[in-house]
Amino acid sequence: MRSLCHTRFVRCKRLATIAFSVCITGTTLVACGDPTPERDAAAFCEGLRTNRSAIVAGSIATELELSSTLEMYRQLDDLAPLAVSQEWSTLLNAIETANTVVPGDPDGIQRVAEAAYQSEAAALAIAEWAMASCDVDLGPVTTLVPHDAPEPAKPVGASS
Numbered sequence: 001m002r003s004l005c006h007t008r009f010v011r012c013k014r015l016a017t018i019a020f021s022v023c024i025t026g027t028t029l030v031a032c033g034d035p036t037p038e039r040d041a042a043a044f045c046e047g048l049r050t051n052r053s054a055i056v057a058g059s060i061a062t063e064l065e066l067s068s069t070l071e072m073y074r075q076l077d078d079l080a081p082l083a084v085s086q087e088w089s090t091l092l093n094a095i096e097t098a099n100t101v102v103p104g105d106p107d108g109i110q111r112v113a114e115a116a117y118q119s120e121a122a123a124l125a126i127a128e129w130a131m132a133s134c135d136v137d138l139g140p141v142t143t144l145v146p147h148d149a150p151e152p153a154k155p156v157g158a159s160s
Contacts (some may be wrong), residue, residue, distance in 0.1 A: 004125035041081040045134030057139055070095060075082070085130045094119040 048055065051072050060066045073092045094115040101108035120143040127138040143151040 037084065038079075039081050040079050041133065043084075043128070044076060044079040044081055044084075045136060047072075047079060048134055048136045048138065049129050051076070052136060052138065066099060070099065083133075087125045087129075090119050090122035091126065104152050 054069060056073060060069055073088075076086075077088050077092050083116055094112075097115040098112045101112050118140075123141050124143065127141045129137050130136045
């Protein structure tokens with residue numbers, strides 16, 4: 001009986017040591033990796049303010065302008081507060097999609113058109129949020145499809 005208890009104790013001790021080593025290794029790897037940027041509304045607003053002309057202009061003429069625009073959008077994507085993070089990711093996706101198009105490729109052009117349509121509502125939401133939260137005017141936002149806000153529902157029994 002004594003040797004059975006001793007054997008179980010040794011096994012449990014080994015398992016505990018292994019588990020502890022795995023936890024320490026995992027914690028060390030996480031701590032030593034690249035720091036994950038934190039979502040920061042103030043920094044996002046400052047990024048919008050600083051890069052407003054590049055965001056609003058929207059014309060990219062050279063490969064260097066494209067690279068710097070993509071980098072700026074990616075940096076802002078890391079900072080975007082939860083209120084607009086999904087919308088900003090949608091805009092970034094549209095720009096990344098446009099970056100993959102080969103001129104004259106009908107399928108690629110179609111993908112860009114779809115990404116552009118899908119990003120319209122996101123662009124409007126970001127422009128409204130930026131004005132309300134950062135006092136940064138990113139407008140006017142031109143859209144191909146009307147995106148008027150729907151009338152709010154009236155409670156049952158409410159009079160007009």
